[in-house]
Amino acid sequence: MSMIFGVPMAVLSGQLLIGIINGAFYALLSLGLAIIFGLLKIINFAHGAMYMLGAMATVIMFDALDVNYWVALFLAPVLVGIVGVFVEYFLLRRIAGQDHIYSLLLTFGVALIMQGVLTNIYGVSGLRYAMPDMFKGGVNLGFMFMPYYRAWVIVAALLVCFGTWFMVEKTKLGAYLRAGTEDSQLMQGFGINVPLLVSLTYGFGVMLAAFAGVLAAPIYSVTPVMGSHILIVVFAVVVIGGMGSIGGAIITGILMGVVEGLTKTFYPPASSAVIFLVMVIVLMIRPHGLFGKES
Amino acid sequence: MSQIDIQSSIQKTILKQQKAEDRRKLVLNGILLMLLLLAPFVIYPVFLMKILCFALFAAAFNLLFGFTGLLSFGHAAFLATGGYTTGYLLSNYSGLTTEMGIIAGTLMATVLGLGFALLSIRRQGIYFAMVTLALAQLVFFFFVQSSFTGGEDGLHGVPRGELFGLINLEDNLNMYYFVLAVFLACYLLIQRIVSSPYGHVLKAIKQNEPRAVSLGYKVDRYKVLAFVISAALAGLAGSMKSVVFQLASLNDAHWHMSGEVILMTLVGGMGTLLGPVLGATLVVNIEYQLGQGPLRDWVDPILGAIFVITVLAFRSGIVGEVQKFVRKNIG
Numbered sequence: 111m112s113m114i115f116g117v118p119m120a121v122l123s124g125q126l127l128i129g130i131i132n133g134a135f136y137a138l139l140s141l142g143l144a145i146i147f148g149l150l151k152i153i154n155f156a157h158g159a160m161y162m163l164g165a166m167a168t169v170i171m172f173d174a175l176d177v178n179y180w181v182a183l184f185l186a187p188v189l190v191g192i193v194g195v196f197v198e199y200f201l202l203r204r205i206a207g208q209d210h211i212y213s214l215l216l217t218f219g220v221a222l223i224m225q226g227v228l229t230n231i232y233g234v235s236g237l238r239y240a241m242p243d244m245f246k247g248g249v250n251l252g253f254m255f256m257p258y259y260r261a262w263v264i265v266a267a268l269l270v271c272f273g274t275w276f277m278v279e280k281t282k283l284g285a286y287l288r289a290g291t292e293d294s295q296l297m298q299g300f301g302i303n304v305p306l307l308v309s310l311t312y313g314f315g316v317m318l319a320a321f322a323g324v325l326a327a328p329i330y331s332v333t334p335v336m337g338s339h340i341l342i343v344v345f346a347v348v349v350i351g352g353m354g355s356i357g358g359a360i361i362t363g364i365l366m367g368v369v370e371g372l373t374k375t376f377y378p379p380a381s382s383a384v385i386f387l388v389m390v391i392v393l394m395i396r397p398h399g400l401f402g403k404e405s
Numbered sequence: 406m407s408q409i410d411i412q413s414s415i416q417k418t419i420l421k422q423q424k425a426e427d428r429r430k431l432v433l434n435g436i437l438l439m440l441l442l443l444a445p446f447v448i449y450p451v452f453l454m455k456i457l458c459f460a461l462f463a464a465a466f467n468l469l470f471g472f473t474g475l476l477s478f479g480h481a482a483f484l485a486t487g488g489y490t491t492g493y494l495l496s497n498y499s500g501l502t503t504e505m506g507i508i509a510g511t512l513m514a515t516v517l518g519l520g521f522a523l524l525s526i527r528r529q530g531i532y533f534a535m536v537t538l539a540l541a542q543l544v545f546f547f548f549v550q551s552s553f554t555g556g557e558d559g560l561h562g563v564p565r566g567e568l569f570g571l572i573n574l575e576d577n578l579n580m581y582y583f584v585l586a587v588f589l590a591c592y593l594l595i596q597r598i599v600s601s602p603y604g605h606v607l608k609a610i611k612q613n614e615p616r617a618v619s620l621g622y623k624v625d626r627y628k629v630l631a632f633v634i635s636a637a638l639a640g641l642a643g644s645m646k647s648v649v650f651q652l653a654s655l656n657d658a659h660w661h662m663s664g665e666v667i668l669m670t671l672v673g674g675m676g677t678l679l680g681p682v683l684g685a686t687l688v689v690n691i692e693y694q695l696g697q698g699p700l701r702d703w704v705d706p707i708l709g710a711i712f713v714i715t716v717l718a719f720r721s722g723i724v725g726e727v728q729k730f731v732r733k734n735i736g
Contacts, residue, residue: 153531202532204717210531211476212716215671218664219712227706342660346539383546386539390524393536397527 117375123254125375126368131260132330133367135322139340140347140359141271142318145278147312148354149291152202153214157344158219160316164323165189165332166228169237179242183324190320198312210385220382228334233341236331245328255354263325271360278356279320287311346389346402352402362400423606440611441585450577451649455587456689458646463669463681464595470667471676472599473631474611478534478663479521479541483514483636485548485658490514492560492653493553503566504572507644515633517544522632526625538660545658559654561621564684565649584645591638598634609629613675668708672715674722675682683723 139161146154146186154160167186171177177185205212241259248257278284287307290297294304323337330336344363351362366385374381392400444453462484469475491510494501501509525536548554555561565574574580579629598604606627609617618624647653657664665688673684695704719726 153534201713201717206498208720211534212533212720214476214478215667216713216716219709219716222664222712223706226703226707226709226711229705270574272690316610339671342538342542343533346542349535353535367457367709379550380550384545389536390537390543394524395530402686 129371133364137363138322144359155218158341160319162337164320175356191317194311194316352399358401459685462642469635480539481662482541482544483639484643487640488647488653491644510644515637518636674724680724
């Protein structure tokens with residue numbers, strides 16, 4: 111067996127794969143956060159709860175109505191997106207124009223409510239979601255075993271990330287969005303319905319979180335508190351990438367997954383803290399994050 | 406009557422009014438003090454001490470958030486550092502008297518606060534909140550991994566010991582009066598800081614930082630000092646808490662604790678002296694009362710709802726809204 115720095119190749123590549131998969135989740139989640147922050151200047155502390163809602167919805171719909179994985183992959187994000195639009199319309203809109211900090215506090219409250227209510231109903235021990243049949247098994251790549259589902263997670267996450275980036279940065283809709291947040295009065299003068307755009311943007315951001323939640327359902331333990339920890343990690347990812355930088359969030363997300371995987375291989379005790387350590391170092395050298403612009 | 410006479414008579418009336426106000430304040434404070442002194446005979450002292458510890462924690466946090474305008478989302482780190490340091494020292498070195506353990510815990514939190522401040526102080530607004538949150542997470546994972554903290558179990562059976570080697574703190578009443586004395590001293594200290602020239606600079610920074618810079622203030626230094634004082638007092642709260650409950654646990658280091666102290670401050674009224682104290686009293690009471698009743702499992706959602714309502718409906722908090730009301734209708 112070949113060794114790299116005293117670690118068997120198979121172990122290393124296995125951890126790398128896990129790292130990339132975690133990174134795919136980080137990328138999806140931080141992308142949503144970056145959009146919501148970059149375009150709306152809202153610090154969405156409810157993002158983890160939305161991710162959790164996506165995963166919970168997948169399991170609950172399967173148990174109650176036998177909704178299969180592919181339908182859930184579409185339906186759960188839409189449902190959560192609608193929840194998001196409601197949150198924006200009834201709550202966040204009322205504090206528009208106030209200090210950004212209030213959006214953080216408000217969404218933190220929303221997250222506490224969602225988490226608490228679902229914990230009361232379903233407990234914290236975790237729900238089970240069976241792997242869809244077509245994803246059972248995997249393929250031997252020679253140096254490592256690659257489960258099909260993990261390959262699918264990476265592909266799906268990358269596709270969605272790229273599509274989102276393309277939409278915001280390269281299409282006319284994206285241009286409206288960016289313009290609407292830059293100068294909403296002017297855009298309204300041009301006949302664009304900016305408040306609607308804001309609601310939809312928030313809804314879209316949390317849809318991405320819910321999509322990540324559906325992807326997570328078959329491989330992670332689905333509990334009402336699953337979003338609570340990952341949220342903080344994802345915030346660190348967004349800060350490292352540069353808050354509001356959409357491309358930066360995607361690249362940093364995957365990068366941080368890999369860094370975490372490598373740390374787990376070479377120095378396990380530090381693995382859960384390494385991202386925060388990276389964040390501190392990055393902020394000392396580049397205060398605006400790796401891809402952020404000077405504000 | 407000459408001009409000067411009129412002026413001096415106006416001054417005299419103003420002075421008289423001020424004196425009357427001072428007297429009223431003195432009487433009010435006296436009554437409050439009496440109530441605090443008599444409270445442990447009516448209410449379970451440990452519960453009162455819990456309130457006092459959290460009130461100090463919230464007041465420390467408020468010095469930074471309410472008066473300087475810096476939202477730290479990592480204050481749990483100081484609470485926990487104070488608690489663990491004191492708990493560990495008192496459990497392992499029997500020669501130490503209680504106040505030495507508490508001072509050591511406070512010092513650790515102060516040093517940590519300086520570290521946090523140097524790393525985060527140049528960031529503004531939400532960036533500042535995120536950086537402090539990440540730093541606090543580092544501290545959290547450090548406590549999870551370290552052996553001296555007892556990991557998930559925490560430190561149990563911290564001896565309360567004797568204050569100055571003389572006063573037995575196992576007695577709840579003694580312990581209560583000690584905690585009360587520390588709390589009042591800190592409260593007066595914060596009051597003194599806020600009304601000092603230094604405090605006014607902090608408020609100026611909160612209101613308009615570029616302006617404070619252009620007036621020649623070294624804003625960063627002022628902020629660092631505010632952060633360090635705030636961290637020290639939060640650490641002191643944690644140290645006392647670990648002695649009172651004879652327990653230091655990971656709960657105190659979790660980021661939810663950082664959120665909870667924000668809630669206390671916000672509900673009570675940020676940027677007011679009494680607000681955080683009131684907010685802490687309220688939140689601790691709500692948690693306790695709900696924890697007893699049929700709504701036991703609904704504490705988190707209810708706290709979340711309070712958060713939402715406070716942010717939407719009364720951002721100045723209870724004390725802030727009362728002040729506004731008084732100013733509008735009476736003053």
